[in-house]
Amino acid sequence: MKKFFISLTAPALAFVFAIAVTWILLIATGHNPVSTFKSMGSYGIKPDSLTLTVNLAVTYYLSAIAVAIGFRMNLFNIGVDGQYRLAALVAAAVGGVLHLPPVIDVALIILTAVVVGAIWGSIAAVLKTRRGVSEVISTIMLNYIATGVIAFLLTPSLLAVAVAGSSNIGTRPIPANGQVPGFKLLAGASEQVYGMIGLAVIVGFGYWYLLNRTRFGFDLRASGLSATAAVASGVDAKKMVFRTMMLSGAVAGLVGIPTLLGISYSYSLDFPTGLGFTGVAIALLGRNSPIGVAFGALLWAFLDSSRQILDLTGVSKEIVTVMQGVAVLAVVVAYEVVRRYRVVQQQREVGKHLGSEHAPVEAAVQS
Amino acid sequence: MDSAKASAVELRGITKTFPGVVANRDVQILVRPATVHAIVGENGAGKSTLMKILYGMQEPDEGTISIEGTPATLRSPADAIARGIGMVHQHFQLADNFTVIENIILGSEPTKGGRIDFAEARARISDLGQRYGLDVDPDARVEDLGVGDRQRVEILKVLYRGARILILDEPTAVLVPHEVDELFSALRELKAQGLTVLFISHKLDEVLSVADDITVMRQGTTVASVVPHEVTARQLAELMVGSELPSPQTSESTVTDIEVLKVTDLTLTGADGRQLLASVSFVIHRGEVLGIAGVEGNGQAELVETIMGMRTPSGGRIMLNAEDITPWSTRRRREAGVGFIPEDRIRQGLLLEAPIWENRMLGHQTEEPNVKGFRIDRAGARADTERIVREYDVRTPGIDVMASALSGGNQQKLIVGREMSGEPVLLIAAHPTRGVDVGAQAAIWDQLRVARAKGLAVLLISADLDELIGLSDSLQVLLRGQLIATADPATVTPEQLGSAMTGVKVAS
Incomplete structure (x- = not known):
């Protein structure tokens, strides 16, 4: 219980600090912080805003878990962005031509996204294990390459068709069998929550189970805690990098699925971008824990949806981006402070506990 | 020596407890000025902790420290430096890509008009060097220097800060014999100039040759103060170990003729093309402990890691129970019953x-x-x-x-x-009792003996020669990646083994 309380302190402090910085910034730019936050708050809790929050949080969560898988073994998969966009495009294109029974259709679309994401993610793994290229660099590069590949594929001569009633182009729309209906979560909301919210829950549970209950998860965590000790324990470092990047990419492939199967049914030029980077921030915010990341994703999504009101109040929406950025920076610092505190605290507790016994030196003399 | 005024350092009743361990208990030491005072004791006897207390890195729970007759409270190394205490650490703390002069002045640079006054620094350093016979090229980069030179830089660094009392933590551990001689003549020079040296070691011959006074520590406390010409190395060793303590003696042999580990012509080449292991061959039988003696850094770590499958040999074969395991992964070897006690437990043994x-x-x-x-x-x-x-x-x-x-x-x-x-079949044990207290050491030795009697084969690597001789059924000496000699643990003495480790031929 005490442990739980301590682990909540860091994000809470970081968030308070972020609000404080935002507060000062608002005053400095001649705005009223109280009314700004008030209007954001009252707009944010409207049923439709909350529905949007949940929907955003679902995609954010998937993205953050994809990043967190890498983080747990000190692999920085900055390439979730490219992985999910490419995966969503290919999955959308496949979905557009499939005409299968409902469940199988959806399963096949999801499988396509997972495979594409895993393949794209494994490119960085091959570069790292064979050529020693840092995955930070290669995944960032691969994001740009993904953008280029998507631009190449999303043309009328290949995968794209004109979107009816606009100058936009996108993949052939996924027919009804491949769509996943949403549902109304809140009374009074006109919008629906993605049916794929279940996918996020399954991924979250799977992530927890894999890491804490399986051999593979132990190898992964051991590699993250001490690469040298992991190697000495028999972990094949190269294989581990490969598998982890594949897994991270596979989950990244899911990021676009709720949007694709829940609302857009097609990958068009206005398909959401940048979710991979949001995932990095949220993974940090939630400290790679399945529950922490869920809270982080909801918070982030709440800020994103409630800031829509700022257009009407004359305050720049970017103030929320500042707040999110400060929160992430502060939380990283706060977690480190709390972590060190806990290490020292535990050493002290062990010392206190053992102080009541005979010290080992004395025991040795008696024997 | 009678009055506190006459002492350079006086420690009274120093006690320091760490979580679960009493590191120092009622320590009493009196150091006369302008002497070399040795503090000897086994690994884990509390010497390093005591010196950390004297250098302000740790505060004692109880006890008093007097420096040159006045009581001192040392809360940080800065306090200690201000009181004229300097420490030369066992592991050098130098910036490799800086020159000697830059390293020496680092942190206390003389300035002139906001800029570093190198002329002043150079003058002072060359003056110190001449006065104490510590010659180093002030413009050489530290990465180009040998171990002996680096140590002189460390000593100069301390002297530059005005130290009158020098603490040297196991200064000879990294030196080859002629460098040891050079160090000792420098220490005598320092003493002649009125400086006091606290010399920590467990090498008794060296202590007897250089020290004026010797304090013996055992199990965290001071057990005796002696002068060199009144004791022999043997008596000193008995004081250090204490007669009631267990020895790592094995009883009757349990060696069988069943080969567990057979290493043939094992060769390992480093990334820079250097031979790390050259045609290493040996056999360990069921119930046998094979000890590898050698100065650290002569290929022990590489040998262990190659047998564990963490490094790929460039030649040779490793057989476990008559099966060629050379291409096996580390995990497969572990699953086949190879236990591994790594040399560096923090890096390789623990999360x-x-x-x-x-x-x-x-x-x-x-x-x-x-x-x-x-x-x-x-x-x-x-x-x-x-x-x-x-x-x-x-x-x-x-x-x-x-x-x-x-x-x-x-x-x-x-x-x-x-x-x-x-129930492992083979145990690779690198320094299995390093850093553990005496009681636990005896317990670990017992466990090893029991397992050996049940048929465990052990590859033992240790810096503790008594442990090696006492536990092993056979001994091999590793020097520059080669097994150069064998010794019979029943007859060899630590002294003979020690000289074999440096390449001197020993009759065995």
Whole structure:
């Protein structure tokens, strides 16, 4: 219980600090912080805003878990962005031509996204294990390459068709069998929550189970805690990098699925971008824990949806981006402070506990 | 020597406790000015802790420190430096890509108009060098210097800050014999100039040749003060070890003729093309302990890591129970019953920020009782961790504390317990009792003996020659990656083994 309380302190402090910085910034730019936050708050809790929050949080969560898988073994998969966009495009294109029974259709679309994401993610793994290229660099590069590949594929001569009633182009729309209906979560909301919210829950549970209950998860965590000790324990470092990047990419492939199967049914030029980077921030915010990341994703999504009101109040929406950025920076610092505190605290507790016994030196003399 | 005024350093009743361990207990030391005062004791006798207290790195729980007759409270090394105490660490703390002069002045640079006054620094350094016979090229880069030169830089660094009392922590551990001679003549020079030197060592011959006074430490406390011409090395050793202490003597031989590990012509080439291991061949039988003696850094770590499958040999063969395991992965070797006590437990043996019970799984995360199929068997792993904690006397309030919360000795006991679980056929033990207290050391020795009697084959690497001689059934000497000599542990003395380690031929 005490442990739980301590682990909540860091994000809470970081968030308070972020609000404080935002507060000062608002005053400095001649705005009223109280009314700004008030209007954001009252707009944010409207049923439709909350529905949007949940929907955003679902995609954010998937993205953050994809990043967190890498983080747990000190692999920085900055390439979730490219992985999910490419995966969503290919999955959308496949979905557009499939005409299968409902469940199988959806399963096949999801499988396509997972495979594409895993393949794209494994490119960085091959570069790292064979050529020693840092995955930070290669995944960032691969994001740009993904953008280029998507631009190449999303043309009328290949995968794209004109979107009816606009100058936009996108993949052939996924027919009804491949769509996943949403549902109304809140009374009074006109919008629906993605049916794929279940996918996020399954991924979250799977992530927890894999890491804490399986051999593979132990190898992964051991590699993250001490690469040298992991190697000495028999972990094949190269294989581990490969598998982890594949897994991270596979989950990244899911990021676009709720949007694709829940609302857009097609990958068009206005398909959401940048979710991979949001995932990095949220993974940090939630400290790679399945529950922490869920809270982080909801918070982030709440800020994103409630800031829509700022257009009407004359305050720049970017103030929320500042707040999110400060929160992430502060939380990283706060977690480190709390972590060190806990290490020292535990050493002290062990010392206190053992102080009541005979010290080992004395025991040795008696024997 | 009678009045406190006459002493350079006086420590009275110093006691220091760490979580679970009394590191120093009622320590009494009186150091006369302008002498070389040696503090001797086994590994883990509390010498380093005591020196850290004197250098302000740790505060004592009880006791008083007087420096040149006046009481001192040392809260940080800065306090100690202000009182004229300087420390030369065992592991050099130099910036490799800086020159000698830059390293010496680092942190106390003389300035002139806001810029570093190199002329002034150079003058002072060359003056110090001449006065104490410590010659180093002030413009050489430290990375180009040998060990002996680096040590002189460290000493100059301390003198530059105005130290009158120098603490040298195991200064000869890294030196070759002629460098030791040079160091000793420098120490005599320092003494002649009125400086006081505290010299920490466990090499008795050196201590007897250079020290004016000797204080012996055992189990965290000072047990005797002697002068060199009144004691022999043997008497000193007895004082250090204490007659009631256990010795690592093995009883009758349990060696069989069944080969467990057979290493043939093992060769390992480093990334820079250097030969790290050259045609190493040996056999360990069931129930046999093979000891490898050698000065650290002569290929021990490489040998161990190659046998564990963490490095790929460039030639040769490793056979385990008549099976060629050379191409096997580390995991497969471990699953085949190879236990591993690594030299550096923090780097290779533990996950510091994971609970003890997860550390019990490390290296055995594919074996019973830790897993069932692909799943972790939490209950099994936890129960077995409880067993190890009990049987190996790991002092901890529970199995959910992080490994970082344990003292070094208890971490080591956990590792030994873990590696002895599941009836290994071969144990690779690098410094199995390093940093553990005397009681735990005896317990680990007992465990090794019992396992050996049951047929365990052990490859033992240790810097403790008594441990090597006492536990081993046969001994080999490793020098520059080659096995250059064999010795019979029944007849060889630590002195003979010590000289064999430096390449001197020994009759055996």
